[in-house]
Each structure stands twice: as structure tokens, then as C-alpha cells.
Amino acid sequence: MQLEPIQVNNLSVSYQGKPAIQHINLTVQPGAITGIIGPNGAGKSTLLKGIMELVKRDSGQVTMGEQDIKSLRKNIAYVEQRSAIDLTFPITVEEVVLLGTYPKLGLFRRPRKKEWQKVAESLEKVQMTEFSKRQIGELSGGQLQRVFIARALAQDADIIFLDEPFVGIDMTSEKVIIDLLKELKNMGKLIMIVHHDLHKVVEYFDELIILNRELVASGPISQSFTTENMRKAYGSTMGDIVIKGVSD
Ligand code: ADP
Ligand code: MG
Numbered sequence: 394m395q396l397e398p399i400q401v402n403n404l405s406v407s408y409q410g411k412p413a414i415q416h417i418n419l420t421v422q423p424g425a426i427t428g429i430i431g432p433n434g435a436g437k438s439t440l441l442k443g444i445m446e447l448v449k450r451d452s453g454q455v456t457m458g459e460q461d462i463k464s465l466r467k468n469i470a471y472v473e474q475r476s477a478i479d480l481t482f483p484i485t486v487e488e489v490v491l492l493g494t495y496p497k498l499g500l501f502r503r504p505r506k507k508e509w510q511k512v513a514e515s516l517e518k519v520q521m522t523e524f525s526k527r528q529i530g531e532l533s534g535g536q537l538q539r540v541f542i543a544r545a546l547a548q549d550a551d552i553i554f555l556d557e558p559f560v561g562i563d564m565t566s567e568k569v570i571i572d573l574l575k576e577l578k579n580m581g582k583l584i585m586i587v588h589h590d591l592h593k594v595v596e597y598f599d600e601l602i603i604l605n606r607e608l609v610a611s612g613p614i615s616q617s618f619t620t621e622n623m624r625k626a627y628g629s630t631m632g633d634i635v636i637k638g639v640s641d
Pocket of ligand 1: 408409413431432433434435436437438439440
């Protein structure tokens with residue numbers, strides 16, 4: 394698999410006239426895991442939604458090679474920031490994962506052996522096979538997140554966007570997920586993860602996007618993950634906090 398980088402060009406998004414992100418220019422590399430960090434309200438979720446055009450843009454283009462990102466929708470697996478709603482919907486684990494096959498299957502074709510095979514494989518990969526028939530409401534936060542990752546796998550997408558996938562989950566689930574993502578990156582996929590635990594930055598990411606409404610920095614960890622950039626994004630109080638693994 395040989396993907397082109399994603400180019401984000403002058404992306405701005407506002408809500409009811411209030412700017413959330415402004416003039417974002419950056420490149421996202423395939424075959425790498427890119428972390429998006431920044432304080433609460435910095436526009437991290439908005440950046441992902443703006444890239445996919447799930448929110449209205451004030452300005453900007455996003456392309457992958459010659460193609461507008463819009464034409465690649467089916468090739469993007471997106472796991473949203475979690476909300477309580479996820480837990481109350483009456484649906485089983487395997488049905489959630491099956492939804493991942495729909496973008497390629499089409500809504501009106503019935504899933505067949507091939508799709509169910511994909512569901513089984515995907516659940517296997519996140520070590521959730523034994524939970525296939527459970528209602529999602531019965532799962533822990535970590536198990537639920539693994540199911541959402543399985544849904545993304547079932548989609549067979551080359552581009553994977555995850556919004557705070559590690560919040561409120563157990564260490565085993567976190568390990569299962571990050572190991573899997575590293576495997577996918579080694580296959581050449583393009584992976585972006587919104588994250589807020591700065592301690593894992595070096596361990597998890599190859600590239601970093603540091604955001605605070607405007608772009609503070611982006612690029613390989615060794616160049617972007619610096620005390621100065623952390624101060625710019627989080628304010629001067631960050632200067633007193635020692636961040637493990639910061640490049641300088
Ligand atoms: P982050 O993910 O970094 O915490 P968000 O992208 O969710 O930040 O939000 C950026 C800013 O936009 C925040 O000030 C937030 O309150 C605002 N915002 C986000 N979504 C909406 C929305 N649907 N309507 C109005 N304002 C929003
Ligand atoms: Mg967010």
C-alpha cells in the first residue's frame with residue numbers, strides 16, 4: 394500500500410461565528426501515527442471534523458495526492474470522542490462491528506458471509522471474540538472502545554481517525570489498541586489520534602500536531618515535542634511541569 398500524505402491547506406472552522414480553528418496548514422504522513430495534542434477547547438476534535446468536512450469550513454482544502462478528501466470518505470474510519478449515548482443504544486457487539494462494513498457494502502445490500510467473516514476477524518484482533526453476542530451496554534469503557542476499533546478495522550480503511558480513544562479505558566485495552574495501531578501503521582496506513590496524556594506522546598506517536606486554535610507546531614516528535622512548543626500551547630505554567638520525553 395502506498396498512500397500519499399494528507400495536505401491541509403488554510404483550514405478554518407467556526408461555530409456560530411466564533412472561530413474554533415484558524416488557518417491550519419499541515420501535512421499528515423502515511424505509515425505513521427500522528428498525535429493531535431492541545432488544551433481543552435483547542436479545536437482538536439474540530440480539526441478532525443474539519444478535515445473530513447463533517448463541519449462547515451470557513452476556508453480551506455484538504456487533499457491526498459490529486460484527490461479531494463471528500464472522494465475518500467469510504468476510506469476513512471473515524472471513531473468519535475465517546476459520549477454517554479453510545480451505551481444506551483440497544484445493539485450487540487457484532488452488529489456494531491458489522492456497521493463498519495456498510496460504507497463499502499452499501500446500505501441496501503444484505504451482509505453476507507464475507508462481511509460476517511470480516512466482523513469475526515476484526516473482533517479477534519481486538520480480543521473481543523467472546524463478547525460478540527453481548528449488548529454494548531454491558532461492556533466496560535475499554536471493551537467498548539475495542540469494539541469501536543473493531544468497527545474501524547471491519548471498514549478496511551486506509552485512513553484512521555481516532556478522537557481520544559484512551560480516555561476512561563483500562564490498561565489492557567489501551568495496550569491492545571496501541572499495538573494494533575502500530576501494526577496498521579507498519580502496513581502503511583495513515584493514523585491520526587487526538588490525545589491528551591502528554592506522558593505517552595513519545596511512546597505512541599511518530600508525528601505530532603500541537604494545536605491551540607491556531608497551529609503551534611507539527612512534524613516529527615523530535616522536532617515538534619519541545620518545551621517551547623508546550624509552553625506556547627498550554628501556557629507558561631507548563632514550564633514548571635517536567636514532561637517525560639520532551640525532545641529538549
Ligand atoms: P477540543 O477537542 O480540543 O477539546 P473542540 O474542537 O471540541 O476542542 O472545540 C473547540 C471549540 O469549539 C470549543 O470552544 C468548543 O466549545 C467549541 N465547539 C465545539 N463544538 C461545537 C459545537 N457543535 N457548537 C458550538 N461550539 C462548539
Ligand atoms: Mg475534543
